[in-house]
Amino acid sequence: MSGQKPKVAFFDFTGCEGCQLNKLNFENELLDLLELVDIVEFREAMDGKADYYDIAFIEGGISTPQCIERIHDIRRRCGVMVALGQCAVSGGINAMKNLHPSEWVQEAVYGEDKYLFPSIPAQPVSAIVNVDYEVRGCPMSAPEYLHVFKSLILGRKPEIKDYAVCVECKLKENECVLDKGMFCLGPITRAGCEAICPSNGQYCTGCRGPVSNINRDGAVDMLKKHGYSTEEALKRMKMFNTNEIDKEIKWGR
Amino acid sequence: MNQKLNNINEMKCQFLDENATYDFLKFLKGRSKVFAPHRKGEASYIYDEVSDVKDVVLQYPRTIQPLKKYFLPPRETLLSFNIDENNFTESEINVEPRIFFGIHAYEMEGVMRLDYTFEQGQPESNYLTRREQSTFIGISYEPDEYHFSKSLGIDIDSVDGFSLYFKKTDNGYYVYEIDAAGQQLMKEFGKGKRVDIPVTKEEPEFTNKIKYHYNRLPQIFEHVYDSKVWEEVAERCVGCGTCNLLCPTCYCFDVRDEVEINATEGKRERFWDGCMLNPFAEVAGNENFREKLSSRTRHRLYRKFKYITNKSGELHCVGCGRCSKYCPADISITKIINNLIDDYADRQQKQVI
Numbered sequence A: 001m002s003g004q005k006p007k008v009a010f011f012d013f014t015g016c017e018g019c020q021l022n023k024l025n026f027e028n029e030l031l032d033l034l035e036l037v038d039i040v041e042f043r044e045a046m047d048g049k050a051d052y053y054d055i056a057f058i059e060g061g062i063s064t065p066q067c068i069e070r071i072h073d074i075r076r077r078c079g080v081m082v083a084l085g086q087c088a089v090s091g092g093i094n095a096m097k098n099l100h101p102s103e104w105v106q107e108a109v110y111g112e113d114k115y116l117f118p119s120i121p122a123q124p125v126s127a128i129v130n131v132d133y134e135v136r137g138c139p140m141s142a143p144e145y146l147h148v149f150k151s152l153i154l155g156r157k158p159e160i161k162d163y164a165v166c167v168e169c170k171l172k173e174n175e176c177v178l179d180k181g182m183f184c185l186g187p188i189t190r191a192g193c194e195a196i197c198p199s200n201g202q203y204c205t206g207c208r209g210p211v212s213n214i215n216r217d218g219a220v221d222m223l224k225k226h227g228y229s230t231e232e233a234l235k236r237m238k239m240f241n242t243n244e245i246d247k248e249i250k251w252g253r
Numbered sequence B: 001m002n003q004k005l006n007n008i009n010e011m012k013c014q015f016l017d018e019n020a021t022y023d024f025l026k027f028l029k030g031r032s033k034v035f036a037p038h039r040k041g042e043a044s045y046i047y048d049e050v051s052d053v054k055d056v057v058l059q060y061p062r063t064i065q066p067l068k069k070y071f072l073p074p075r076e077t078l079l080s081f082n083i084d085e086n087n088f089t090e091s092e093i094n095v096e097p098r099i100f101f102g103i104h105a106y107e108m109e110g111v112m113r114l115d116y117t118f119e120q121g122q123p124e125s126n127y128l129t130r131r132e133q134s135t136f137i138g139i140s141y142e143p144d145e146y147h148f149s150k151s152l153g154i155d156i157d158s159v160d161g162f163s164l165y166f167k168k169t170d171n172g173y174y175v176y177e178i179d180a181a182g183q184q185l186m187k188e189f190g191k192g193k194r195v196d197i198p199v200t201k202e203e204p205e206f207t208n209k210i211k212y213h214y215n216r217l218p219q220i221f222e223h224v225y226d227s228k229v230w231e232e233v234a235e236r237c238v239g240c241g242t243c244n245l246l247c248p249t250c251y252c253f254d255v256r257d258e259v260e261i262n263a264t265e266g267k268r269e270r271f272w273d274g275c276m277l278n279p280f281a282e283v284a285g286n287e288n289f290r291e292k293l294s295s296r297t298r299h300r301l302y303r304k305f306k307y308i309t310n311k312s313g314e315l316h317c318v319g320c321g322r323c324s325k326y327c328p329a330d331i332s333i334t335k336i337i338n339n340l341i342d343d344y345a346d347r348q349q350k351q352v353i
Helices: A018-024 A030-036 A065-076 A085-090 A092-099 A102-116 A142-153 A165-172 A216-225 A230-238 A242-251 B018-029 B105-119 B125-131 B180-189 B214-220 B229-236 B293-312 B333-352
Strands: A007-012 A038-042 A053-059 A078-084 A133-135 B013-017 B033-040 B044-049 B075-082 B087-090 B098-103 B134-139 B164-169 B172-177 B193-195 B253-259 B265-272
Touching: A007 A018, A007 A065, A018 A085, A018 A142, A053 A065, A053 A085, A065 A078, A078 A085, A078 A142, A085 A092, A085 A133, A092 A242, A133 A142, A142 B253, A165 B265, A216 A230, A216 B229, A230 A242, B013 B018, B013 B164, B018 B033, B018 B098, B018 B172, B018 B180, B105 B125, B105 B134, B105 B293, B134 B180, B164 B180, B172 B180, B214 B293, B214 B333, B229 B293, B229 B333, B293 B333
Parallel strands: A007 A038, A007 A053, A053 A078, A078 A133, B033 B098, B098 B134, B134 B164
Antiparallel strands: B013 B172, B013 B193, B033 B044, B075 B087, B075 B265, B164 B172, B253 B265
């Protein structure tokens, strides 16, 4: 990526586009970022198209046949592909629909016009094409995104954290949310958000997905000790991570 | 091993009532920065710099982070660099006199274990520099269901490392002068009432105990490497690393370079790490040589009771109970050790038959 500025593009798939908007909120860094790259495609912020991208950022998950076609097309035309936000990384909140029969979901949303809108189970981008890096979170975590961005510009491999939110809470010496009698998924959720919710009086909802070595049964036991039933525990664990948690159930440990 | 010689029962002391104790804190504050336990949130405590002495909590079970945070900060910048100019500047560490007030015996022992660790081999200059000019003033405490330092040879009234020791008594404290610095402080303060024969209560019982004498623990650890106990723990452990991060004798850290948005300047940061976490034993090619939680827990305990002990002759667990108190899955280190002892005893009996 030396010489010319790298060409960067942003694409949105099934999601709320919140992660894309999130980027426009980097008011302090936005102009500096634009110094480093050429943004060639970004529907939320500009018109215009290009044939090749050095870095393609993908927001949103895969949930229609058209999504599959489009993501293949982008993959063919890009160097590095980065999945942005939990929908792109794991299917995110959309994947809750995977727990119900497809027909039923389509009817609930589109009524009798359901046949006009073909739909498939919500999946991560990586289920269809090769994804190089992931920025997790709902919305994606801004510091982690900046880290990935800067690393790619410098030609380094970004370091993606694969340990629990608990670590970031402990580094900040926060009072434990579970100790306060609140619910929390911090012990099994990936760090990278600087424990933003527990640091501000909230609990961790698990929006960044589980750590790669999740001990699902242990996590359920842990939540039971803090007063939550197995169903409640699983329901909350699945909210952002149906695909990941369900995979654990189906495939076992 | 671990047995300390100082015994305050044979020492003279002075009496300070609760108000005089706070006056003493004001006096200390007039001399240098003072750090002491404060409330945090609903039911937690942390060490913090004293601004108003009234906020200092004299009796508390334990703080969230151990005292090591002042000598090995959770995050610190080691150096800043410039890629274009190809140079770097190391961070300067400024030391000033600091007084740490209201420290429990196990905590002091924890600091002394870290001193040992960082003095070995290539001395760790950042830690050792920060450690200079520190004065420690101890205080007694009521053990709760997690403390077990007595089982490791650390009494409530172990005074090694302290300059002064405050022992709780009815409506005040008996103050023992442990070293010359402490003696000087009390002399300058001048409000202590001499007590020739202090009437002290019996040390409160620890409810949390290890079954065997601490001298036997390294030997037990010779025989439990393949115990089934590790797997049993791993079934409940979620690998969050809280036990590592809050341990007063854990010292592992990771280092990461982060560039500024201009992609030219940057910083090298170091932050606490732990052997329970995924990236800890990860090497090139995505291999992880300690992949299972069972082997990570085993490694964590062996670091406390065998590996470093073989070199230093001291147990590197001080019985503060943080790993058990703050474990979200309610895993207790004393239960693990007692289960290991049972497992070892069982297997020995079978061998005899």
